[in-house]
Amino acid sequence: MPRDMSPDEFREHAHKAVDQIADYLRDIRQYPVVPKVEPGDLTADLPASGPEHGESMDAIFADFERHILPAVTHWNHPRFHAYFANSASAPGILAEMWMAALNINGMLWKSSPAATELEQVTLDWFRQWLGLPEKQFGIIYDTASISTMHAIAAARERADPSSRTEGSTPNLVMYCSEHAHSSNEKGAIGIGIGQNNVRKVPMDLEFRMRADVLRNMVEQDVAARKKPFCVVSAIGTTATSACDPTAEIAQIAQEYGMWLHVDAAYAGPAAICDEFRPLFDGWELADSIVINPHKWFATPVDLSVFYTRHPDILRRAYSLIPDYLVTAEDSKVVNYMDYGVQLGRRFRSLKLWFIMRYFGREALAAMIREHCQWARELGDRALLDGRFDIGAPIPFSLVCLRLKGPDEKTFALIDRVNKSGTAFVSPTALNGKTYFRIAIGDIKTTRDDVDATWNAVTEAATALL
């Protein structure tokens, strides 16, 4: 007795889904970016138990449209400017369709040669586009949090090889700026380094790590018999997209034998444009780098790229091969499961391949340039307007603004813009004051979208002041 939907029924329902999805993408601007729901609304609309007997796909799709879509925050909306704006481009969605149908787990070369080799090939294409001169070992993880956790684990493995067998030792210390992403600290907590052993290095007035202070902190820790083992340089912080002085940090890392991890999760793709390369100066010396194509490279979540020049160390940190995962090809191939916590690995390289081929480097570089241009223009408009303070320089496509006056005004502006449905912006704190962030990063965003967002912001300002 066949239990799954027949291929013909699948064909019928999948064609319907495609039309639904194409309509959604066409009409995306008609949806409020942030849904108008309260906590518990959706839960109250759904049954308390699952069905004993199956239901029709039509009924499920109808409930999806009736109950689920109205409670969705539309990350794929061109005026989603919160966090780091991202987008699922059309070729990325097409790739995800095939990824789901193939249902591959690329843990071993043998478990899918295509997954392993396409990952190697596309990551080398991407490396070339980014201008990283040296061959690197590349691997795709799900998220930057996981990429960074692996970086810290590899750093620990290099600094204290006994940690694999004996456990973490309490004298290891890592460094990142006060604005480094929370995933760095979370990674350190997770792998047993301890939050107190994560030093937050102060920043200069433009929110870049002070390399001179880093050096002092490292020297103090060495004098106190601590072991500095890892330093994170952010190229494009989450709060302001500031770029730490990676070349200087690399120098200090080398002197003190620290692993240098570069967090370019958001801004990394900008390195495909020559004019942004100076901001990346020094990253070619990194021991590891993380870049998320699922942020600013039109790729559906999840796809985080990790490069390292020391695959042997990463492998030593994590490799464990049980009897049931031994294959005849092991000596001749990369088995990606050896380089990470996760055994299950989706066929994520397929979407990178679709996207790099469909757009080509030139169009993706043009997208990045345009996003940055629009962000700088927003900064200019805010200055001209006179009612806003700009929180930080705008090296990439993120603008941080606040209404002059008390924080409450800015919180109220954020709330008003988000409730308008026109755009979604998110808060951050700089020097103790609240700002709102407008991040541009969706491949579908147009200048008209940026204008609409700006109008929503200025209308809110007018209403509030």
Place this chain on the structure above:
Amino acid sequence: MPRDMSPDEFREHAHKAVDQIADYLRDIRQYPVVPKVEPGDLTADLPASGPEHGESMDAIFADFERHILPAVTHWNHPRFHAYFANSASAPGILAEMWMAALNINGMLWKSSPAATELEQVTLDWFRQWLGLPEKQFGIIYDTASISTMHAIAAARERADPSSRTEGSTPNLVMYCSEHAHSSNEKGAIGIGIGQNNVRKVPMDLEFRMRADVLRNMVEQDVAARKKPFCVVSAIGTTATSACDPTAEIAQIAQEYGMWLHVDAAYAGPAAICDEFRPLFDGWELADSIVINPHKWFATPVDLSVFYTRHPDILRRAYSLIPDYLVTAEDSKVVNYMDYGVQLGRRFRSLKLWFIMRYFGREALAAMIREHCQWARELGDRALLDGRFDIGAPIPFSLVCLRLKGPDEKTFALIDRVNKSGTAFVSPTALNGKTYFRIAIGDIKTTRDDVDATWNAVTEAATALL
């Protein structure tokens, strides 16, 4: 200037992709399960660099069919019996299409109310189906490796609350059976417990953990001033699908204050059938449980379900809330990012919801019963045949066999079956001897498929003996 494909072009290409995929699912049995490629074959077929200018979607799809598909190991093939067989059912694929288009990151309630609430609702439906009596906190991670890593981290947090700030301490000891999945050891290495602090408890003749030996080992460790903090009970080990005596282990865990983690990644869904419940006896006492719907529940990778009765402890282990992730709703909602390493979270509950509704409990239970019945029948056929040894009891849908005689014969049989293209089986070692595993778990598998696999096995045996 629009940069992404237009919605109408997307519609056209997505309809083509649907037809390609429906044909693929219809013709899936015509593909060799394991592709006939050598390491490097695909790499040699692909350009060394990515394109400067974009290419047509038709060209990309054509290359996909010409180069990628022939190098794919077909995990969605009904005669994929290696590792744990799984399947991307049709409703699961339909859900993945929408997941890609929505491109949600469900890190916060605010970042998508639908993702958070549907995760809570579907995981409670699933809990009820599994017969877990008590309300549990449920969360979806990507893989069982990550679920288990979080279990060990929560156990560490409970046993040694200072580890969050000070780092792991070297006296913590965890326990699992000799056949526990490698992810347990990897998790312990990853979070800084150290491989030497993972005790492998010997098994009885049917590969179940010896609870009496566990007790002795714990007592010895306590006497040696170590701190037993975590024990893993496997319900359905990877090597043989054996079930550790969870109720007895739970008793010992309670006496010594250890966190009990139940690894039911593969076999968990069998608990929706009443007759399998005795094998799960005691799991209701667990501090955490992992079950992977992406294994035996017709769900495309990735979707790993994690239940815990102590969300407060899990949260304490991992919560870190930077300024840019504060929302007005924080006090009223669950923000799933607080319960894990990963900030990025796909809208995975959507596929569980589609699948539970489309099939209903009864049909999924019938699938599980049938798979187990077929596995037992394979055992009977092997006995009748006389040329095979059966490696272990068959509580679920996994059969472990070997050809009588030296290991080389069994390796040769595995190679021959896999090269035939008919089926994919994988090796394991039991009591120092090599066996091959036939796992049944694809919703599309029929009795005819099982017959075809068995014919491939017996033909290989005849050729080799």
